Every structure is written in structure tokens, then in C-alpha cells.
Amino acid sequence: MGTSIQNIRGFSDVLPDEGPIWRFVEDTFRHELERYGYAEIRLPIVEKTELFSRSIGEVTDIVEKEMYTFTDRNGDSLTLRPEGTAGCVRAALQRGLLHNARPRLWYAGPMFRHERPQKGRYRQFHQVGAEAFGVSGPELDAELILLSGRILRALGIDGLRLELNNLGTIEARRRYRAALIEHLQAHEGWLDDDARRRLHTNPLRILDTKNPQMAEVIRTAPDLGDYLDETSRQHFHDLRAMLDAAGQPYTANSRLVRGLDYYGGTVFEWISDSLGAQGTVLAGGRYDILVEMMGGRPTPAIGFAAGLERLVALVEAAGSAPAAPSVHAALVAVDEDLQADTVALAESLRDRLPWLRLQLPIGGGSMKSQLRRADRSGAALALIRGAEESAAGEIIIKDLRGDAEQYAVAIERLPEILSPLEST
Incomplete structure (x- = not known):
């Protein structure tokens, strides 16, 4: 007898007894997103590699180390999608969805990143994402954040906290980036290998380190809020006022950054303390420059994505999913x-x-x-x-x-x- 074939590490099966929880999570997203006027778009799993290298950023971990990229028989470089926003923007541009319109779109499906498998994180993982285009004001930020909170409550998940930040304009980040590099260079002896590699390419990502050795360096780093332009300050102030009026608790975290180059302005994360170091279950923010970066007209946009594996684990722990229907x-x-x-x-x-x-x-x-x-x-x-x-x-x-x-x-x-x- 030969050895039985095993699945690839980091690629998991969803078994029949797990299916009802997955359907509950997916159906909850679908129901709430459609209540807010979001329409489903179905995107291909494979895209041209340049879509992600241009939009996500050449020096991000995703592009440098995590993408599943291959050359097809025509010599084209193709990649299994590592995230959904870039493909959604590509589709909206290519199919004319942004022409004289302010579409609200959502999608769901598998994503692929070659990273170290750990609790709630897999090399093939599943996401639901939502993207809204054409509105630059904080009212859309507030609605999207409140929508995400409504979804998480409908899933019966307790103990999540919302963190917010504003990354400002490109110019504001440029000024902050110079000050941050100066600070980090002054403490270079405390930086780990990842931080040294990112120092001159993507220094804001260093703020997101989980390395306790660097905690003091990060604590004493310049505050991004001190470098924001007045428009970004007002936007953040108005957003917080709207969340306050809606009774939505949050924490303003000036160290919160997102790992992709296209983010700017509002960013937010819903975080659980029960999933270890990788506790973010839903996150998003503004990417007002991405449509133009990909060849379209300047178009404000904001979105979020949620990892279903982590949410399924939290729903299972909470016991909030309905029982699987049995045969009559x-x-x-x-x-x-x-x-x-x-x-x-x-x-x-x-x-x-x-x-x-x-x-x-x-x-x-x-x-x-x-x-x-x-x-x-x-x-x-x-x-x-x-x-x-x-x-x-x-x-x-x-x-x-x-x-x-x-x-x-x-x-x-x-x-x-x-x-x-x-x-x-």
C-alpha cells in the first residue's frame, strides 16, 4: 500500500460539519452588505502580476515574499490574487463601472499568500471585501465602519475593539516618513532584520512590528498626528464626531498603519485578543490614489476586507451560529x-x-x-x-x-x- 496523498500545508479543507458556520458567516455578510446597497461582483482568482506589484507596492512583504506567481505558456507573469481590492478596482475601470457612477461593490472568495501558517492564518484563506467609490467625505468612512460593526455584532462576536487612524495626504506622509527614518536610524542597533530592510523603503510598516525588543523605539517614535495636514485633521475630527453620535466606541491609534502602499487618510481595524498576535479580523481604509495609479481618473474610494477563517473561529467559540438543519x-x-x-x-x-x-x-x-x-x-x-x-x-x-x-x-x-x- 502506498502512502496516502496529503493536502499541502497551509491549504485546509472545510468539512461538512464546518459548513453551516461558514454559511452563517457568509450569509450574514451578504445580508448586511445588501441592506446598505452593496452589489456583488465576482472576480477572477488569477490576475496579471503587474496589477499587484503596481497597486500593493514593490517593497511590501506581499509582493516581495508572499505572492504565488508563475509564468504561463504564453510567457505572461500571472499571480494568484493575494487580496481583492486591486482586482475590484481593475474590474471597475475595465468594465466602466466608475463612469458617472458611485458604485458600492462587495466580493468573496479565496486569496493566496505564501506565509508561515499560524492560528487563523493560512496560505489559501478566504475573505469578504467591500469597496465604495466616488465620495471623499467622512460620512462614507463612518457608514462603512458602522456597517462593519453591524456585521460583527450580527455574527454574535463579543470582545472586539475598533482602532482608527488617519494617515494623511501623500505630502504629510512624506514629511512624517523623513522624521521617522531619522528617529529609527538613531536607534538602528535596536532594529531587527525586517525593520532594517524596510527602513528606507517602507518605514511606516515598522510601526506595526510585534517584536517586543523594539517596543521602546516604537513608543518614542514621532507621532504621525503631528504631521497631518489641516484637511486630514478636519476629516478625522468629523469622522470621530459621526462615530460618537452613532454611539460607536473606538480608540484613536496614531501607530495604526496598513500594510499596502495604496492606503492614505482613514484606516481602521477590528481586533480580537483571542487570536494571538494576528488579532485583526476586519480592516480597511481609504485609497483615494489607487484608481488614478491604475490609469483611471482621480476617484476617492474606501473599503474593508475580513478574513473568514478568523471569523469562523470566533463564531465557533461564541456558539452564535445556528445549528445545522437536519433531515426532516x-x-x-x-x-x-x-x-x-x-x-x-x-x-x-x-x-x-x-x-x-x-x-x-x-x-x-x-x-x-x-x-x-x-x-x-x-x-x-x-x-x-x-x-x-x-x-x-x-x-x-x-x-x-x-x-x-x-x-x-x-x-x-x-x-x-x-x-x-x-x-x-
Whole structure:
């Protein structure tokens, strides 16, 4: 016997007993996003590599170390998408969705990053994202943040905290970047290898380090808020006033940055303390420069993305997902000669009762073994057909979850007998 084939590390299966939680999370996102006027867009998994290198940034960890990139038979460099925003903007531009419009879009699906697998983080992971275009004011920032909070509450997840920051304009970040580099160079002996590599390419990402050795260097670094332009200050002030008015708690965190080059202005994260160092479960912000970077007209935009694996883990821990629906009834044919008629009866019942979850214990065997399979299916009732009942146009009803006596009824009464199960 050869060794069985194993899945690739960091690429996980979602098993049938996990499916109901995943559907609950996905359906909750879909329901709330559509309530706010967001329309679904379905994006390809594979894009041209230059889409991500141009939009995310050449010196980010994603582009440098984490993308799954390959050359196809035509010699084109292609990449499995590591995130959804760039593809969504590409589609909006290519398909004319931004022409005289302010679209609100959402998408869901797998993303791919070759990083070290850890709790809640995989090389193939799943995200739901939302993107809104064409409005520069803080009211859209506030609505998107409040929408994200509504989704997380609907999932029944407690103990999350919201952190906010404003990264300012490109010019403000340029001034801050120079001051930050000067500070970090003065403490270069305390920097780890990642920080030294980023020092002159992406120094703001150093602020996001989890290395305790660098905690004091980060604590004493210049504050980005001191370098903001007046427009960004007012935008942040107005956003906070709107969240205050809506009763949404938050913490202003001047060290909060996002890992992709296209972010500027408002950024935010919802964070859990129960997932270890990688505690962000939903995050986003403004990327007012990205559409223009990708060849479009200047277009303000903001969005967020949420990792489903982490949310599924939190929903599972909270016990907030509804129980998986069980089978209502199982149809059992005692005699092998009745199999064809029993299949036809099952289809007739499904036609007449569209809500009915009906299972045939396919595979034959004795009535006892079929009833055993029916019981394992979770069915409330067994519907038993023998030769005698078939000849009389009847069927036996057996309660699998109680101690009621089994009884025979006319087959035409089955819809009436089964109707109380519709609400279960």
C-alpha cells in the first residue's frame, strides 16, 4: 500500500460539519452588505502580476515574499490574487463601472499568500471585501465602519475593539516618513532584520512590528498626528464626531498603519485578543490614489476586507451560529422491488413540499439497517413502505425522536402529516 496523498500545508479543507458556520458567516455578510446597497461582483482568482506589484507596492512583504506567481505558456507573469481590492478596482475601470457612477461593490472568495501558517492564518484563506467609490467625505468612512460593526455584532462576536487612524495626504506622509527614518536610524542597533530592510523603503510598516525588543523605539517614535495636514485633521475630527453620535466606541491609534502602499487618510481595524498576535479580523481604509495609479481618473474610494477563517473561529467559540438543519424525514423501502416506486414517491414529495428535507437511505439492506441510517441522518420521521402498505396505498410513519407508536396513513395524506416539520 502506498502512502496516502496529503493536502499541502497551509491549504485546509472545510468539512461538512464546518459548513453551516461558514454559511452563517457568509450569509450574514451578504445580508448586511445588501441592506446598505452593496452589489456583488465576482472576480477572477488569477490576475496579471503587474496589477499587484503596481497597486500593493514593490517593497511590501506581499509582493516581495508572499505572492504565488508563475509564468504561463504564453510567457505572461500571472499571480494568484493575494487580496481583492486591486482586482475590484481593475474590474471597475475595465468594465466602466466608475463612469458617472458611485458604485458600492462587495466580493468573496479565496486569496493566496505564501506565509508561515499560524492560528487563523493560512496560505489559501478566504475573505469578504467591500469597496465604495466616488465620495471623499467622512460620512462614507463612518457608514462603512458602522456597517462593519453591524456585521460583527450580527455574527454574535463579543470582545472586539475598533482602532482608527488617519494617515494623511501623500505630502504629510512624506514629511512624517523623513522624521521617522531619522528617529529609527538613531536607534538602528535596536532594529531587527525586517525593520532594517524596510527602513528606507517602507518605514511606516515598522510601526506595526510585534517584536517586543523594539517596543521602546516604537513608543518614542514621532507621532504621525503631528504631521497631518489641516484637511486630514478636519476629516478625522468629523469622522470621530459621526462615530460618537452613532454611539460607536473606538480608540484613536496614531501607530495604526496598513500594510499596502495604496492606503492614505482613514484606516481602521477590528481586533480580537483571542487570536494571538494576528488579532485583526476586519480592516480597511481609504485609497483615494489607487484608481488614478491604475490609469483611471482621480476617484476617492474606501473599503474593508475580513478574513473568514478568523471569523469562523470566533463564531465557533461564541456558539452564535445556528445549528445545522437536519433531515426532516427518511423514506425507507422494505422490499427491494419497491425501490423504483420509492424514488418516484420521494421526488413527488419534493415537488409538492419545496421546503422538505427528505433523504433516501440509499444502499439497500434490511429495514433495521435502513432505519439505523435514517436515525444517523438526524431525521425526525421515518416513512416506511412495505409490499402490504404499497398495495393498500399507505405508508407507515415512525417517530425517530420520541416514543410515539408507529402508524399507517394513506400516501395522499403525507403532505398534511409532514407540514408541522416546515418550521423546524
